[in-house]
Amino acid sequence: MLYREAGQFKTTYAEDMAIFPIRQDRMALAILLGIAFIGVPLLADFDIWPFGSDYLLRAILLPFLILALAAIGVNILVGYCGQISLGSGAFMAIGAYSAYKLGTGVHIPLAWLGFAISIPPLPVLLSILLGGLAAAVVGILFGIPSLRIKGLYLAVATLAAQFFFDWVFLRVPWFTNYAPSGSVSAPTLDFFGLNVGTPIERYMLCLIFVTVFAFLAKNLVRGNLGRQWMAIRDMDIAAELIGIRPLYAKLTAFAVSSFIIGVAGALWAFVYLGSWEPLAFSIERSLQLLFMVIIGGLGSIMGSFIGAAFILILPIMLNLLPTQLGVPLSTETITHLEFIIFGSLICYLLIKEPHGFARLISIGKEKLRLWPFPY
Amino acid sequence: MRMPDASEILLQVEGVSLAFGGVKALRDVSLDIRKGEIRAIIGPNGAGKTSMLNVINGFYHPNRGAITFKGRTRAQMQPFEASRGGIARTFQNVALFKGMSALDNIMAGRTLKMRRGLLWQMLRFGPALAEEIEHRHRVEEIIDFLEIEPIRKVPVARLPYGLQKRVELGRALAMEPDLLLLDEPMAGMNLEEKKDMSRFILDVNDYYGTTIALIEHDMAVVMDLSHRVVVLDHGVKIADGTPDEVKKNQGVIDAYLGIAH
Amino acid sequence: MIALGQFLEVLIGGLMSGVLYSLVALGFVLIFKASGVFNFAQGAMVLLAGLALVRSLDLLVANGFPIWIAIVLGIGFAAVIMAITAWLIERFVIGPLVNQNALTLFMSTIGVTFVLEGAAQMIFGSDVYPLRLFPTDIWLLFESHFPGGILVNQLDVWGGLIAGILVAGLAIFFQQTKTGRALRAVADDHMAAQSVGIPIGWIWFVVWLVAGLVALVAATVWGTKLGVQFSITFLALKALPVLIIGGLTSVPGAIVGGLIVGAGEKLAEVFLGSHIGGGIEYWFAYVLALAVLLVRPQGLFGERIIERI
Numbered sequence: 001m002l003y004r005e006a007g008q009f010k011t012t013y014a015e016d017m018a019i020f021p022i023r024q025d026r027m028a029l030a031i032l033l034g035i036a037f038i039g040v041p042l043l044a045d046f047d048i049w050p051f052g053s054d055y056l057l058r059a060i061l062l063p064f065l066i067l068a069l070a071a072i073g074v075n076i077l078v079g080y081c082g083q084i085s086l087g088s089g090a091f092m093a094i095g096a097y098s099a100y101k102l103g104t105g106v107h108i109p110l111a112w113l114g115f116a117i118s119i120p121p122l123p124v125l126l127s128i129l130l131g132g133l134a135a136a137v138v139g140i141l142f143g144i145p146s147l148r149i150k151g152l153y154l155a156v157a158t159l160a161a162q163f164f165f166d167w168v169f170l171r172v173p174w175f176t177n178y179a180p181s182g183s184v185s186a187p188t189l190d191f192f193g194l195n196v197g198t199p200i201e202r203y204m205l206c207l208i209f210v211t212v213f214a215f216l217a218k219n220l221v222r223g224n225l226g227r228q229w230m231a232i233r234d235m236d237i238a239a240e241l242i243g244i245r246p247l248y249a250k251l252t253a254f255a256v257s258s259f260i261i262g263v264a265g266a267l268w269a270f271v272y273l274g275s276w277e278p279l280a281f282s283i284e285r286s287l288q289l290l291f292m293v294i295i296g297g298l299g300s301i302m303g304s305f306i307g308a309a310f311i312l313i314l315p316i317m318l319n320l321l322p323t324q325l326g327v328p329l330s331t332e333t334i335t336h337l338e339f340i341i342f343g344s345l346i347c348y349l350l351i352k353e354p355h356g357f358a359r360l361i362s363i364g365k366e367k368l369r370l371w372p373f374p375y
Numbered sequence: 376m377r378m379p380d381a382s383e384i385l386l387q388v389e390g391v392s393l394a395f396g397g398v399k400a401l402r403d404v405s406l407d408i409r410k411g412e413i414r415a416i417i418g419p420n421g422a423g424k425t426s427m428l429n430v431i432n433g434f435y436h437p438n439r440g441a442i443t444f445k446g447r448t449r450a451q452m453q454p455f456e457a458s459r460g461g462i463a464r465t466f467q468n469v470a471l472f473k474g475m476s477a478l479d480n481i482m483a484g485r486t487l488k489m490r491r492g493l494l495w496q497m498l499r500f501g502p503a504l505a506e507e508i509e510h511r512h513r514v515e516e517i518i519d520f521l522e523i524e525p526i527r528k529v530p531v532a533r534l535p536y537g538l539q540k541r542v543e544l545g546r547a548l549a550m551e552p553d554l555l556l557l558d559e560p561m562a563g564m565n566l567e568e569k570k571d572m573s574r575f576i577l578d579v580n581d582y583y584g585t586t587i588a589l590i591e592h593d594m595a596v597v598m599d600l601s602h603r604v605v606v607l608d609h610g611v612k613i614a615d616g617t618p619d620e621v622k623k624n625q626g627v628i629d630a631y632l633g634i635a636h
Numbered sequence: 637m638i639a640l641g642q643f644l645e646v647l648i649g650g651l652m653s654g655v656l657y658s659l660v661a662l663g664f665v666l667i668f669k670a671s672g673v674f675n676f677a678q679g680a681m682v683l684l685a686g687l688a689l690v691r692s693l694d695l696l697v698a699n700g701f702p703i704w705i706a707i708v709l710g711i712g713f714a715a716v717i718m719a720i721t722a723w724l725i726e727r728f729v730i731g732p733l734v735n736q737n738a739l740t741l742f743m744s745t746i747g748v749t750f751v752l753e754g755a756a757q758m759i760f761g762s763d764v765y766p767l768r769l770f771p772t773d774i775w776l777l778f779e780s781h782f783p784g785g786i787l788v789n790q791l792d793v794w795g796g797l798i799a800g801i802l803v804a805g806l807a808i809f810f811q812q813t814k815t816g817r818a819l820r821a822v823a824d825d826h827m828a829a830q831s832v833g834i835p836i837g838w839i840w841f842v843v844w845l846v847a848g849l850v851a852l853v854a855a856t857v858w859g860t861k862l863g864v865q866f867s868i869t870f871l872a873l874k875a876l877p878v879l880i881i882g883g884l885t886s887v888p889g890a891i892v893g894g895l896i897v898g899a900g901e902k903l904a905e906v907f908l909g910s911h912i913g914g915g916i917e918y919w920f921a922y923v924l925a926l927a928v929l930l931v932r933p934q935g936l937f938g939e940r941i942i943e944r945i
């Protein structure tokens with residue numbers, strides 16, 4: 001079937017405002033969701049290639065889903081609202097450690113007041129969501145300076161968040177329940193009596209999270225709030241003069257973004273890593289997320305997925321290809337090669353296509369719509 | 376041309392002075408804008424016209440003077456006060472949101488009128504969707520009015536200059552303003568585009584009864600469009616009156632010819 | 637009760653390591669002033685310069701060159717590498733991005749950072765390479781005044797001296813030479829400078845070259861102190877808060893900011909850190925910068941930003 005919108009007339013604004021106004025796009029999405037929700041579990045269940053081992057699920061799909069979720073969060077702040085952040089890793093950490101504390105029980109002895117605050121261990125789902133909420137609150141706090149400072153200055157403010165929280169989770173033993181090694185383990189993943197343990201179960205859990213959040217995020221960015229964010233990004237002064245409150249727009253972006261990143265952090269820790277150290281959320285993670293967003297597409301929810309996929313797949317390719325070609329490279333060389341490729345790609349995309357791969361795809365679709373005519 | 380109701384004053388600026396460091400942009404300027412009129416602010420380059428608009432909508436805060444808008448007097452406006460109070464604005468160098476479509480730009484102008492919060496918008500369901508559709512209707516009326524239907528989904532950065540100016544006017548109109556400030560709405564336009572824009576300005580004033588204050592360099596346009604004209608030169612008001620009165624004013628002629636006084 | 641001697645010793649040590657931050661911050665300020673680019677890659681440039689220097693030095697010495705000739709050749713080689721880097725960056729990244737917004741330029745320098753880090757380590761290796769260009773002996777001062785005296789590392793004194801010479805040299809370059817004046821013109825307004833015939837590409841090459849040479853100088857001092865290694869890039873990140881505190885456009889600001897951060901974090905670590913778990917050096921500079929931002933967004937020496945529409 002050709003990629004055409006001829007004959008698809010929209011008679012209401014509601015139809016025109018759908019996520020995918022073109023029928024072929026809707027079908028593509030339906031197929032994709034079908035594969036993700038039904039195809040993958042089926043294949044995995046019957047151990048059909050490439051699901052013969054857990055490798056694909058455990059080492060590729062799981063991190064892909066969670067990092068894509070985090071990238072959506074970063075994209076809301078950086079891509080939609082234009083507020084640069086080098087501290088996303090810290091917000092993942094806040095989500096992870098808050099969820100950990102809530103999931104294992106909080107005890108704050110207030111000896112001088114003569115009592116203590118004690119919260120029994122909460123259910124896992126609630127802990128994860130509250131972890132996101134904690135990240136949102138901290139996100140708002142670190143977003144407040146963005147009202148007075150802009151662009152690059154904000155980058156340094158977010159770096160402050162990154163390094164400060166690195167330190168907090170490393171040095172304040174309360175957060176790690178006084179574990180002597182500093183490494184902590186997630187509570188058992190129990191959802192309404194359902195124990196999530198096997199890779200495929202973990203995959204489904206993350207898939208549900210990502211699908212729901214991607215849908216909600218898409219709704220936000222194409223609604224009034226999304227327009228406010230983009231207005232602030234494109235020209236904050238004009239935005240203010242048409243009645244957009246920078247305070248509200250920026251802080252909601254910080255809150256929503258940090259919430260999503262926080263949830264992703266909690267999932268990363270609980271579902272992907274299982275047990276972890278503060279190192280899991282270092283500045284490298286922050287830069288990695290930023291790269292995903294730039295490569296995938298600033299200001300595009302779909303781009304967040306593409307960017308995450310690319311960043312995860314490239315190192316694997318670099319590991320496999322040379323060996324296949326008979327020129328095995330040392331792991332060190334591969335790491336350096338990765339650095340060079342990511343770096344050059346960032347520069348290239350910023351110069352040629354600031355909206356990343358997502359924009360390239362939409363250009364392709366536009367051409368396809370007109371094909372075989374150039375106009 | 377419809378003559379405005381001459382009695383009611385919508386906005387009054389009194390004795391406003393504004394300085395940046397040593398540069399005095401405005402010196403003790405007073406002017407009033409009456410309800411329903413088209414008021415032009417003219418003057419040579421650097422006369423302080425844009426500064427005046429910036430003072431009116433709160434982007435600049437004057438060092439001295441008072442601003443009375445809708446009966447309330449204050450020393451300075453705040454941008455949010457101005458927008459909330461119904462002052463909309465277009466800019467000398469188009470200040471659209473470059474990454475957004477024409478439709479989204481104009482929809483953004485409805486921000487103040489939209490009520491549904493974050494959670495509703497996130498679900499985009501029921502009341503939130505209804506609100507979005509309701510405002511889309513209003514915006515489509517503006518799009519019809521400005522005759523920009525074919526470009527509604529085009530990112531504004533890709534539009535030619537004349538159309539960008541039109542979209543910007545649309546965004547201002549979406550606010551349903553009581554007072555519309557237009558900063559050189561016809562700068563850089565060809566004759567055809569100027570005619571269109573003049574027609575839009577007159578129509579806005581006519582149909583919606585919107586009060587308009589505009590800065591323009593094309594004297595023919597100014598004299599045709601406006602009910603009253605104020606002339607600034609080097610931050611000082613040198614004339615104020617109907618187009619005919621201003622045309623005859625010797626000080627204005629001198630200022631435009633660059634004669635020192 | 638804190639002993640005055642200990643306080644002074646920590647203070648001096650802090651000020652001296654602050655000089656190192658200043659050295660990196662200087663490179664940032666140069667590029668920011670001339671092109672409005674907030675250069676995240678300055679730390680990577682320090683690494684690259686250091687690796688080029690130390691590896692060529694080792695090679696020359698191993699092949700029997702006398703140490704003095706080896707040092708001269710090694711510095712020359714590293715300078716050439718920095719010149720090539722400057723040319724490549726101008727030609728392929730900053731040049732094509734002319735007139736883009738600051739955020740895009742900033743993100744592109746993050747890209748440059750990764751390329752430089754990857755390439756530098758791929759070509760020159762990724763171990764820790766000790767560099768010995770300056771004496772690192774300890775001086776004991778004021779033994780008569782304080783019990784135990786005050787320990788001062790000679791390297792720190794050298795660092796201070798070099799920073800002083802560098803600043804003086806840059807000041808002369810900016811104020812007195814034709815290229816320097818053209819640089820300042822470009823900094824004020826790219827397009828206006830272009831329209832009066834200043835070759836903007838050439839100017840930016842010069843700026844990145846100068847920043848590269850400043851990075852080389854920083855690398856000699858840092859390399860001697862810590863050995864040339866990857867973690868230098870993280871220490872170089874501390875130049876960012878230094879800049880915020882000093883003001884993005886101010887050379888004296890970079891120096892003073894560096895001293896404040898260096899002294900502040902050492903004093904905080906020694907006298908506060910012990911109470912709250914230690915290691916606060918890690919974030920002190922950033923949080924201090926955040927505090928400065930909230931009070932005085934343009935930094936101590938920066939120019940006030942006026943917005944226009």
